Amino acid sequence: MASSDQNAPPLRRRGARMRSAVLAATVDVLTEHGLGGTTVGAVARAAGVHETSVYRRWGTRENLILEALTEQLDAALPVPDTGHVHDDLTAYFGTLARLLATAQGEALLRLSVERDDSLPDRRLPYWTERLERGAVMVRRGVERGELAPDTDPGLVIEAISGALFTRALISGAPLDEDFAARLVALALTGALPRASTGP
């Protein structure tokens, strides 16, 4: 991003700089005032830009917040590649569990649940893309022969992440790395008795 930025024409460079400033201001305002207090006006003031510029680029408050949080979450949640699917998944979902327990993680989830019927529903493409990021780790495990060849990578990711999202959003039960690790172990090993202890 930084290098393509330097080669961009001045106008585009200003646009990219404005974008970063507004997204950073959005995260600041969210952190301080929560989802309810994050208005386009408050973000524009914090970023030192005109409110109309924000509306022109993002259209709605929801789009702005979703983009700001997504960019932050993706940066905070790298996809590991240790060569072992168990270690990759444990590290990835341990980080996700910690992130979801923060105010910003919860804001991202709540925003994904809110719906505005006057707007196109952007949730499915957004979550499909996030799911695909995680599925890469499982696919590598299948290719290395660590997992059964008929493993459904998306299903593994949904089973683990769904339980984390549900604790964050619905039940309010504690979210920590240990819970994430136990979910990974279940998705890999299953609840059936292991061969040596089988019936």
Add this chain to the structure above:
Amino acid sequence: MASSDQNAPPLRRRGARMRSAVLAATVDVLTEHGLGGTTVGAVARAAGVHETSVYRRWGTRENLILEALTEQLDAALPVPDTGHVHDDLTAYFGTLARLLATAQGEALLRLSVERDDSLPDRRLPYWTERLERGAVMVRRGVERGELAPDTDPGLVIEAISGALFTRALISGAPLDEDFAARLVALALTGALPRASTGP
């Protein structure tokens, strides 16, 4: 409920009848007008009772809706006992997937996500109780030796139901019995290669 009802003193019987009428009216109003249109006033009118009686018994609109939907959901989601954990879980979560795809199922989930900071958070006890209903099936499987003795019953239920809730609430991806069955299979068997195909 019906038999204890008949032995109750007249006043209590009237109370139980009022309760059923109000809960049934709540489900009717929800079905017709959605979550936003389900006010205490609308429910009281539909049930033919005074609005104050509803507030006296349930305190808030949220409590009323949560109780009405819970009672309906629990009745629509019996816990099977076929003697086989795989069949029990597949039937149970297949039904849950279908229910979550209905307007009422989605309303229950959305209500569980809404929070009112001025009220005690009733979500954790509510979801803990629902989780325990499902965990009974897994526990029976452990007792029959179908599942590994160190299986965590709640974890199995959270992994399967969490993915269903996430599709209903967050991603908007399709919810059907086939998806539920694949989640059950993953939670039981795991993604590691089966003994005969192991590395």
